[in-house]
Amino acid sequence: MTVKGLKVPEGVTNSLQILAGKVSEPRFQLAKGAIERLFSSTLSRASDGSIFVITGDIPAMWLRDSTWQVRPLLASASDPEVTEIIADVLRRQIEYVLIDPYANAFNPAADGNCWHKDFIDQSPWVFERKFELDSLAAVLDLSLRLYFESGHKTHFSKRYSEAVKVILDLLEREQEHVPGTYRFFRENVREFDYLSHDGFGSPVARTGMVWSGFRPSDDACKYGYLIPANAHMAKVLEQLSDLPDEVFGETQSKLRAREISVEIKAGILEHGIVEIAGKKIYAYECDGLGNYLLQDDANIPSLLSLPYLGVCSELDPIYLNTREFILSSSNPYFYSGAVLTGLGSQHTPENQVWPLGIAMQGITSASEIEIEECLKLLELSHAGTNQMHESVGMDNPRIFTREWFSWADMTFYHLLLKSVNLI
Secondary structure, three states: OEEEOOOOOHHHHHHHHHHHOOOOHHHHHHHHHHHHHHHHHHEEEEOOOOEEEOOEOOOOEEHHHHHHHHHHHHHHOOOHHHHHHHHHHHHHHHHHHHHOOOOOEEOOOOOOOOOOOOOOOOOOOEEEOOOOHHHHHHHHHHHHHHHHHHOOOOOOOHHHHHHHHHHHHHHHHHHHOOHHHOOOOOOOOOHHHOOHHHHOOOOOOOOOOOOOOEOOOOOEOOOOEEHHHHHHHHHHHHHHHOOOOOOOOOHHHHHHHHHHHHHHHHHHHHHOEEEEOOEEEEOOEEOOOOOEEOOOOOOOOOOOOOOOOOOOOOOOHHHHHHHHHHOOOOOOOEEEOOOOEEEOOOOOOOOEEOHHHHHHHHHOOOOHHHHHHHHHHHHHHOOOOOOOOOEEEOOOOOOEEOOOEHHHHHHHHHHHHHHOOOO
């Protein structure tokens, strides 16, 4: 059983008050609405004290979405109440990883609710069981950021250690990727809602990277090695391996994490970087057999989001080349219309720009001018609803998918904090 709604902590209220004196009233109201909806409508306290987080207008908790929804709260991490809330979200995430590390979304109770029952033995806790590598990286990321930015460390518990071992086992298994370990097939749905090749996905060669069935959009990977997800995983594994023993003393797990991180990075260098028109850029996906995909998607992790993930700096040369490519017509999911310009996704109709992508463009920019342009676009994107959507018509923002998308709400909040140097 969960009790919906939490009081906004004093630390977050203080951040809003500072914002009120630094940004325009319309922007402040958007930020205030995002925070109020997060605490009143997305966060629910369970009987065990952990916190369940819905992604917006879908009543399930995605491991990835929930991480990025609460990450901006770390700007208020000096408030112990804020750090405890984040730790309680993480506690819920850890239990879900232990229930099923291949699942991407979960229920607040073992009630059997699901988007689609794709596995005979699917746990009643599992809302959807699409294996997305970024889901596991997001859980580790939240645990590490909570420690690095606040000093909080009680979340490095016995259950956390168990979950890390489960994650490492899965990563090692999917570095080898024997197709029989995971099959995902649905009938009478879009072709990217299930894996190709009879549900096993297209063939891959061993590269050191970790195979992923699906992208953070919940769409199937065309080629099994999703570069932004692998780059993010390599980063968090490296950070995990460097934790002091008094914080995380699982020596064997730290050694395994370091080894996998090194192997992933080597795989990306060898297979995930290509040269286009004389410039080296990151591919979005590859298979180790010579095939690769040049594009980017608004969902995070994306190639655009690599600095946000801590993978590289905003001024890294290969990143800048990649950014130039993906924010251009060369990227099939970059749209430029009469009102909005930015990244879209295969997940939504053509010519639909994602506010999430616009916000990430601003967050990863070193240009104050570009940050301001992104904020202006986000103000135009909500079409008077005063909340962020999943995707919005590039020529007409009144055409949109999902009335309320909390992940986009909170990524806007993150960008606004950055614009006035509060994060």
